[in-house]
Amino acid sequence: MGDGHTCTAAPAAAERARSVLAAAWSCAVTAQGGREELVGAHTVTDDGRLFLEVPEDSALLGAALCAPRGEPSAVLEFADVAPVPVRDRVRARLWLAGRLALADGRLAFHPTRGVLRQPSGAVVVGPQELASAAPDPLAAAEARLLTHLADCHGDAVERLTRLVDPGSLYGAVRVRPLAVDRHGLTLRIERARAHGDVRLPFHAPADTVAQLTERMHALLTRAAAASCPRALRRQRTDGEG
Template identity: 80%
Template sequence: MADSQTWTAAPAAAERARSVLAAAWSCAVTAEGGREEFVGAHSVADDGRVLLRVPEDSALLGAAICAPRGEPSAVLEFADVAPVPVRGRIRARLWMAGWMAVEEGHLAFHPTRVVLRQQSGSVVVDRDEFGAAKPDPLATAEARLLTHLADCHGDAVERLTRLVDPDSLHGVVRVRPLAVDRHGLTLRIERAGAHGDVRLPFHRPADDIAQLTERMHVLLTQASGASCPRALHRQRTESDG
């Protein structure tokens, strides 16, 4: 059996922030020239710089040329949106303040301050840790994985609720997969007037999809040996009736 530290592991703030960057498809940029939104126009360098492909007439280019080097001249905002429809679909927001410069045909944004806001609150991410961190290895595949789990394996999601404290399932009306990373799977528990999240950690981190498949099989095996939550059993019986 894995030790308790491994069993309760979760991504560090820097890794989580880099994962949001890796998976995000759009971003909003606020600078002296105003606010612009871009879709599919950014990439991320290994050191955490954000490279933007902007039109030649973009006000951001003028702001990048005129802004003093080293002074905060822009703020980038990224939203981490759950790929599966759930209540409260925004899982996290990432704000990055810094300065911009034109580099090798791209508008390069150099972050000087990184703030990650999640359900648990906001945290300022250490800049050196952010630059050295890597995104979760499952970040770019997460949307496809969760959508497949929700659309094709609803029975497996229901079975996994056997691993959840029964008190957390009181009044439940729907359970959906909310997030997955190398450390575990998070379920969104929806009730009539509220919702909450439950994390099911893996026995050890998964560094690729093959390992994730094995980790999920372990969770399902554990769930198969647990009793069915009475709240879900009662709900299913009433629905069948």
């Protein structure tokens, strides 16, 4: 592996976009030439409707009132940031173009087009795709799960590298858990001047934390049965000394 990304079972673009919306804590809104940074202000309903809680003096309220009916009037930007400190922590960005409108005393945003940019490239997500997709079932718990894995089970992360192609570990100075979803775990392999990601797929999707625990145990069982290239290299080096 170079510094690319291994392609295995992974969430579809619309599901990934909904996961970004579910997990992101902040967003930037550009409307009528102005830009506002909102924190903890957006909510998404089960059917994909998006609402913003803004101050009474927010220019976004005026943008909603003055925007031409039916025409896009705003762009929302969300960043998906890795909960574990790694190099280049932004895992994806989501832009939603659409229109702002007042509905039931709230500021509603109706997306007309979405663009999800990941290291593998950018993908357009249509409004119907976005509305009908569901976020990954582990999205809300991902930050807690990955932080616990990195802080309390570094030995487990080390064992999981036995499932990685030896060439991918060449020059590695640190391996950290980068992401987890119902389909698999992604590890960030950092080198002195570069980094790459490796995905370890689960044998079956995990829709609950309990199922994720079983899938992780299955990966560790596979790792225990595999040889460890780095351990073998260390043994050879010690023997030569």
